[in-house]
Amino acid sequence: MRLEALVFDAYGTLYDVHSVVRGCERLFAGRGTELSRLWRAKQLEYTWLRSLMGRYAPFSAVTRDALAHACEALGLELAREGADALMAEYLSLDAYAEVPKAFSSLAGIKKAILSNGSPDMLEPLVAHSGLQLDAVISVDELKLYKPAPQVYELAVRRLDVPKERIGFVSSNCWDALGAKSFGFTVFWVNRAGAPLERLGFEPDRVLAGLDEILL
Amino acid sequence: MRLEALVFDAYGTLYDVHSVVRGCERLFAGRGTELSRLWRAKQLEYTWLRSLMGRYAPFSAVTRDALAHACEALGLELAREGADALMAEYLSLDAYAEVPKAFSSLAGIKKAILSNGSPDMLEPLVAHSGLQLDAVISVDELKLYKPAPQVYELAVRRLDVPKERIGFVSSNCWDALGAKSFGFTVFWVNRAGAPLERLGFEPDRVLAGLDEILL
Numbered sequence: 001m002r003l004e005a006l007v008f009d010a011y012g013t014l015y016d017v018h019s020v021v022r023g024c025e026r027l028f029a030g031r032g033t034e035l036s037r038l039w040r041a042k043q044l045e046y047t048w049l050r051s052l053m054g055r056y057a058p059f060s061a062v063t064r065d066a067l068a069h070a071c072e073a074l075g076l077e078l079a080r081e082g083a084d085a086l087m088a089e090y091l092s093l094d095a096y097a098e099v100p101k102a103f104s105s106l107a108g109i110k111k112a113i114l115s116n117g118s119p120d121m122l123e124p125l126v127a128h129s130g131l132q133l134d135a136v137i138s139v140d141e142l143k144l145y146k147p148a149p150q151v152y153e154l155a156v157r158r159l160d161v162p163k164e165r166i167g168f169v170s171s172n173c174w175d176a177l178g179a180k181s182f183g184f185t186v187f188w189v190n191r192a193g194a195p196l197e198r199l200g201f202e203p204d205r206v207l208a209g210l211d212e213i214l215l
Numbered sequence: 216m217r218l219e220a221l222v223f224d225a226y227g228t229l230y231d232v233h234s235v236v237r238g239c240e241r242l243f244a245g246r247g248t249e250l251s252r253l254w255r256a257k258q259l260e261y262t263w264l265r266s267l268m269g270r271y272a273p274f275s276a277v278t279r280d281a282l283a284h285a286c287e288a289l290g291l292e293l294a295r296e297g298a299d300a301l302m303a304e305y306l307s308l309d310a311y312a313e314v315p316k317a318f319s320s321l322a323g324i325k326k327a328i329l330s331n332g333s334p335d336m337l338e339p340l341v342a343h344s345g346l347q348l349d350a351v352i353s354v355d356e357l358k359l360y361k362p363a364p365q366v367y368e369l370a371v372r373r374l375d376v377p378k379e380r381i382g383f384v385s386s387n388c389w390d391a392l393g394a395k396s397f398g399f400t401v402f403w404v405n406r407a408g409a410p411l412e413r414l415g416f417e418p419d420r421v422l423a424g425l426d427e428i429l430l
Contacts, residue, residue, distance in 0.1 A: 041256075046414065048263035049389050052363045053396050055415055065413035072410040148267045174264050181268045195287040198280035199261065200270055 003185060005110035005134075005161045006213075009170035010117055013189055014210075015093040015125065023089045027082050035070055042066035047116055047145035056143035058118035063087065090117075091124040095131060098211040103131065105214070110134045114155045114168075116145050135159060147178020169213065173197040180204070187213060218400060220325035220349075220376045221428075224385035225332055228404055229425075230308040230340065238304045242297050250285055257281035262331055262360035271358035273333035278302065305332075306339040310346060313426040318346065320429070325349045329370045329383075331360050350374060362393020384428065388412040395419070402428060 008014050017040075024039070025032025043066040050056055057065075064087060071078040103111065112135035115122055119138050126136050135158050139151050146152075156163050168179035169187045173196060176188040180201040188203035189210060196202065207213060223229050232255075239254070240247025258281040265271055272280075282301060286293040318326065327350035330337055334353050341351050350373050354366050361367075371378050383394035384402045388411060391403040395416040403418035404425060411417065422428060 045260075045263075045389075046412075048260075048267060049362060049393070049412075049414055051267055052263060052360075053393050053414070054364060055396055057415065069410055069413050145267075147264060149269060174260075178264070178268050181270055195284060197261075197264075198284050199264060199268070200272065 002165070003109065003167040004165040005112065005155075005159050006106060006167045006169060007112045007114045007137075007155045007159070007179075007184070009168075009172060009175055010113050010115035010122065010125070011090075011093075013169060013171040014095055014099055014113065014131070015129065016096050017090075017093060019093060020086065020089045023086050027078070027086070028076050031074065031076060035074060035076065038070040038073060039067050042069050051145045051148060056145075058120070058140060059116050059145075060087070060118050060121050063090070063121075090121055092128045093125060095129045096210060098209050099131065102210040102213055110159055110161065112137060112155060112159055114151070115139070146175050147181070149178075149182045152179050152182040152184060169210070173203075174199065176203045177201040217380070218324065218382040219380040220327065220370075220374050221321060221382045221384060222327045222329045222352075222370045222374070222394075222399070223383075224387060224390055225328050225330035225337065225340070226305075226308075228384060228386040229310055229314055229328065229346070230344065231311050232305075232308060234308060235301065235304045238301050242293070242301070243291050246289065246291060250289060250291065253285040253288060254282050257284050266360045266363060271360075273335070273355060274331050274360075275302070275333050275336050278305070278336075305336055307343045308340060310344045311425060313424050314346065317425040317428055325374055325376065327352060327370060327374055329366070330354070361390050362396070364393075364397045367394050367397040367399060384425070388418075389414065391418045392416040 011017055021032055021036040024035045028035055043063050046062045046066050067083055111133050113133055114137045116139050118140045122136055122138055137154050137158050139145055142150055144150055163183040166184050167187060168184035170176045171189040173188055176186045177197060177199045180186040186203045187205050187207055189207045226232055236247055236251040239250045243250055258278050261277045261281050282298055326348050328348055329352045331354050333355045337351055337353055352369050352373050354360055357365055359365055378398040381399050382402060383399035385391045386404040388403055391401045392412060392414045395401040401418045402420050402422055404422045
């Protein structure tokens with residue numbers, strides 16, 4: 001079935017979070033990779049835990065909490081200014097190099113972002129990158145994070161396209177599989193060659209980069 | 216308010232999972248710690264993701280899936296017999312050394328296990344350890360994992376004790392905080408001196424071991 005819309009994850013899919021890693025390394029020389037890995041792991045963990053607990057907090061708050069925990073776990077002292085500087089990196093991430101060309105080859109199709117990011121994080125990011133999108137959808141209106149099916153349903157409602165005609169694109173395998181479980185056609189952008197997550201579903205296609213997304 | 220019942224998490228709280236680490240090391244010399252850490256992280260991650268997706272699978276299946284993923288991610292070849300041997304370790308874990316004495320000092324109070332473990336994992340484990348419990352409660356009847364509040368509610372119903380009179384004991388900080396969010400009095404057994412998780416709640420007490428649990 002022909003797809004009428006593509007819905008993209010933001011962080012790590014359209015936008016390269018490498019500058020966050022560089023920011024960690026600038027503050028804590030030799031520990032940047034380790035810190036950014038634990039920070040990312042805790043950030044996701046807290047979104048899942050808070051969703052299950054029914055205790056939503058916006059992604060900007062969850063991301064700060066995860067950073068504080070990661071620094072404490074690694075014995076790193078982070079002052080308020082350091083945390084502010086790292087959080088600010090999220091507002092001006094670069095899109096991956098292949099994104100503008102991929103977008104122009106997809107001219108006839110609706111394009112949207114569906115992200116855990118709170119509006120205070122997504123709006124400056126999208127404006128900075130200049131990407132043309134038909135919708136920028138945050139889970140914030142639902143107070144629930146991916147991979148809850150209600151989150152993917154948001155895109156169906158906002159785009160007014162049935163789920164059978166929506167392609168979902170994410171570099172996070174668990175997010176891709178959550179979208180597959182919901183009923184989207186799913187493209188997993190596996191830039192790092194990671195193994196498949198075992199969650200009872202498989203992506204429809206695995207891409208090495210967004211330039212491979214020819215429909 | 217006086218507590219009428221104590222509800223314990225099983226894995227890592229009452230039962231020492233160290234023999235699983237030893238089993239990993241026996242199969243993959245020099246990689247056992249790394250494998251068991253990733254295995255445990257994926258095991259929890261899959262419980263949260265499947266709960267959010269509404270795609271419950273029993274803990275025994277999730278644990279096997281997590282093991283398969285962890286081995287592939289680390290480039291370790293695991294045959295069926297190796298996986299069976301590691302899974303079998305879960306059925307005969309030792310209780311921590313201080314548990315029998317702590318239990319006998321708590322003679323006048325109801326004691327129960329509330330665990331993610333599926334009945335096929337919990338029944339042999341409890342029988343093997345000989346611990347005397349008033350209830351062994353698995354999330355399996357709910358098809359939803361911790362820290363969803365419905366899970367903690369299971370203990371209230373099974374023990375017929377109001378939540379204000381139940382103490383919940385876990386070595387997993389996120390589990391303790393999920394129970395706190397639900398309304399239990401919470402004891403976090405922090406044997407490893409880990410930093411507090413930032414989830415908007417704090418435990419009522421932090422213990423270095425179960426022998427400190429004097430009510």
